[in-house]
Amino acid sequence: MSTSTATPISAVDHAEHVERSVELLWAAVSAGNEYAAADLVLRLLDEGADPESVLLDVIARVQGRVGEEWAANRMSVAQEHAATAINERAVAALSTHPAARTTATRGRLTVACVDGEWHGLPARLLAEVLKLRGWQVDYLGAQIPTPHLIVHLHNTEAHAVALSSSIPTRLPTAHAAITACQAIGVPVLVGGAAFGPDGEYAKPLGADAWAPDARAAADLLAREPLPRPEPDDQQYDDLPHLADQEYTLVSRSGPSLVRQVFTALEDAFPAMRSYTDVQRERTAEDLAHIVDFLATALYLDDEELFTRFITWTARILVARGVPAASLPPTLDLLARELKDFSRAVRIIGAGTRALSTDHSTAAGNPA
Template sequence: MADNLETLTGKIWTSALDGDDHGAADAALAALGDGLPVEDLLLNVVAPIQRQVGDAWAANEVTVAQEHIVTAVSERVLAAAARHPAARARHVGVKGRAAVACVDGEWHAFPARLLAEVLRLDGWRVDYLGPHVPTPFLPIHVREAEVDVVLLSASLPTRLPAAHEAIAACRETGRPVLAGGAAFGGDGRYARLLGADGWAPDARATAERLTAGPAPGETAYEGSNGGTGPAGQEHGHPTTPTGQEHGHPATAPDREYGHLTETAQELIDTVMWRLGERIPAMAAYDNRQLKHTREDIGHLIDFLAISLYVDDPTLYSRFLLWMAGILTARNVPEDTLFPALDLIATGLKGCPRARATVEHGQEALRREHGKDRPGHPF
């Protein structure tokens, strides 16, 4: 079976890189016709292909366009599998009704789409709301459709504030909320931190989690029982960064987080101006290179802000290590990160937590300098 799956994965991967959605779908349907379970196709072939193309992009082995093509082909394979008789016969909805949505601003929808299909195969009626769902519409749908459980997806940590608001809004309906996706950390720490009732690392684990129900002593699926929340608030009563009770989103963020987000563009301008003095080669950069440099500085500041939001310097360190690997794969010396970080730290006057977070990240970079980088930071 493992050899067959490896062969099938290779066929679909090759077709996907060629943009051959018909060839990929034909290979998948032939495997289903030979008796491959639909879950095995989705979880052991399609999902690994998505991870593979993400790693290939990080290693500079495929372009952004190729990554999008592979995802589009994977969507075609998933759609073909969902219409296969083996799958359609099981879309009965006997376990209840689930809403699956990407949080506001999150456009990486494929993981949520895959989860929706796995839950359908597991006996759930699923409302798949798609990418970038505005938060105010989530509780409206949950109430009107009488949804039993809400599953929220976010891939980028920069979506965590939106996820926080979505979790709060959905919990006000009284329905349990489970979170998933790389944004919430490899162990789900940020899902619990922001008040979700549960977290699962992938679609299979989510289906199993829903089937199992609350563990002994839990009030929902994975109730709060200790730890710290955003900006150091107790997790036993989930809070927003200002200390208000979870479910009542803050009107003003934590001071340092708010200051950084409000002054981000000004800080980017300052860093770009002074970085040219620190890196003489920038004088020869063309417009495309300058644009990419500015975007990279923006990412450095965005992830710093999110690290403040969840009060976790290690999030920033992991991001910096990942970014160093991305730059190295593109023949950009990772040493260029240090002057940029120095200039960011200089601009953080009156923000001791932010400066300490940058220094923590710089130290992590120094310790790991020259080592192999992981394929994904979260």
């Protein structure tokens, strides 16, 4: 058989094997069977599967499906947490296999989540991939306070730090962490959904590099070392719009804004009067998230960050049988409370317009 025909067949066989592995792991994860998940991963490695492929093409894909199932209301929060824990167990099992044990031949890196970010699995996947690529990696896990991160970097003399964040509301904290790391001469690579679909928030926040996923991050670090930043290179006026204090005032007044809007919402949205205590509690939580995302949009002066969150929230509500019709009056009330904040009113208005043009929720249909 010629090489030209053998290669495509091999690629097809590999793709089919990956798909079967994904389905088998999904079956174990969705059933809550951590032993089956770990056994599957170890068996794949015993059969000669590439550890990096198992991490990124199997485990990471299954975790992505977990998020999709939760968003579609086919998986509860408790089930989502349990599934994530099983995927973390699968990663841990993989890391102990002889095929995944590599000798460090490169420099030392630190991988961590920014303070307040509890989604640790993406960072863990990156840490394991970097180890496979020959780096000495210190994985610090989720929710690392910046002062503790800085002490660690001082003690280890890391060549670079990779910061992960999935929640956009942690971006102001990420900015502080990036600045602190660079102040001691450590370059920062960032990644995660928080930085936007194309990493558009990485540059405004001063990151030295951004990567869309673990494989791309490992490739980037392998090509050339990130240059060490000089303290004189840091820019402290890269977000000049913050001078209007709208971000500070909105973020500090968040709890009172939630109370004021919540109280007025009963009149603006009469259906709320028949809500159960649990529904009212969820509504207050949703309001708090809206205010948090508004504050973050003010921090970056970015309407799209807010509109993405609002339309996503509408789809989540519809998937759970809750009318998204409650969102426009909520935004209207919030705009009234912040009528003297021109940027806030502009961003809220963008959110309202996005809801009116999002056909997947305007008619009350799931996305």
